[in-house]
Amino acid sequence: MPNQKQPIEQTFVALSDPTRRAVVQKLSEGSATVSQLANPFKMALPSFTQHLGVLEDAGLIVSRREGRSRVCSLNPTALKDAEEWMASYRQQWERRMDRYEVHLETVKKETSND
Amino acid sequence: MPNQKQPIEQTFVALSDPTRRAVVQKLSEGSATVSQLANPFKMALPSFTQHLGVLEDAGLIVSRREGRSRVCSLNPTALKDAEEWMASYRQQWERRMDRYEVHLETVKKETSND
Numbered sequence: 001m002p003n004q005k006q007p008i009e010q011t012f013v014a015l016s017d018p019t020r021r022a023v024v025q026k027l028s029e030g031s032a033t034v035s036q037l038a039n040p041f042k043m044a045l046p047s048f049t050q051h052l053g054v055l056e057d058a059g060l061i062v063s064r065r066e067g068r069s070r071v072c073s074l075n076p077t078a079l080k081d082a083e084e085w086m087a088s089y090r091q092q093w094e095r096r097m098d099r100y101e102v103h104l105e106t107v108k109k110e111t112s113n114d
Numbered sequence: 115m116p117n118q119k120q121p122i123e124q125t126f127v128a129l130s131d132p133t134r135r136a137v138v139q140k141l142s143e144g145s146a147t148v149s150q151l152a153n154p155f156k157m158a159l160p161s162f163t164q165h166l167g168v169l170e171d172a173g174l175i176v177s178r179r180e181g182r183s184r185v186c187s188l189n190p191t192a193l194k195d196a197e198e199w200m201a202s203y204r205q206q207w208e209r210r211m212d213r214y215e216v217h218l219e220t221v222k223k224e225t226s227n228d
Contacts, residue, residue, distance in 0.1 A: 012130040015200075016123060028203035030210055079204040083197045086129075089142035090193040096144060 010058035011082045019043070019051050024060060027074040034063075034070045124172035125196045133157070133165050138174060141188040148177075148184045 014020050023037055038048045052072065055061045059078040063070050128134050137151055152162045166186065169175045173192040177184050 008135075009130060009132065012126050016126040016130050018123065021122075024203055028206040028210075074203070074207045076204040076207055079200045083200045083204070086193045086197050089138055089188070090190040090197070092142040093188045093190055096142075 007059060007078070008082060008085050010054075011060065011078050014054050014058035014060055015082075017051065017054075019048070020055050020060075023051065023055060023072075024074065024079075027061060027072060031071050031073040033066075034072065037072060121173060121192070122196060122199050124168075125174065125192050128168050128172035128174055129196075131165065131168075133162070134169050134174075137165065137169060137186075138188065138193075141175060141186060145185050145187040147180075148186065151186060 015024070019041060022040075026032060026037060034045075034049065034052065037052070038045055041048055052061065052063070056063060059075055061072050062075050063072045065071075129138070133155060136154075140146060140151060148159075148163065148166065151166070152159055155162055166175065166177070170177060173189055175186050176189050177186045179185075
């Protein structure tokens with residue numbers, strides 16, 4: 001049941017593998033055919049296309065047929081969604097820490113004025 | 115050999131699980147003890163503490179002993195590193211697309227001037 005996962009989950013699962021991260025990195029330089037992408041990896045083509053399938057299911061890449069080749073491109077939306085997920089909790093924590101520091105500073109001043 | 119993975123890999127592996135993402139989300143609101151964190155989950159404590167171990171190994175959380183409790187806090191650095199990893203490739207792709215659009219626009223103008 002591949003579509004029951006949350007999209008953010010699929011993004012993190014997809015990026016937890018070094019081959020798949022290398023594909024994302026390569027595609028950030030421009031679109032490429034499956035053979036061009038597979039070339040640097042010492043891996044059987046069926047295993048490599050499985051990795052591409054995981055990336056495509058996660059929405060990290062899109063592919064289209066061009067003649068006899070399949071051309072893959074990066075889809076930045078899934079990356080942006082995951083970035084925003086992480087940034088929201090990081091920023092919430094940082095704002096909380098900032099307020100805590102202001103509070104400590106106030107307590108310090110009040111104590112020194114006593 | 116838990117330390118042989120790249121840190122970015124550990125971050126994505128850690129965030130690929132819904133329980134661990136829920137812990138990150140909870141800790142963004144402030145530090146919490148292991149019992150406070152475990153409370154909403156219908157899970158045996160040893161399984162839950164394993165999840166905390168994965169988050170701590172990935173550098174996403176830190177923990178300290180306070181009396182008889184262990185208190186966990188978010189460590190925003192690992193989130194920021196993963197955000198930056200994703201943003202760098204997304205932005206590289208977006209810059210490439212911008213240049214491509216400018217190029218298409220130029221070709222279009224040159225063609226209409228012929």
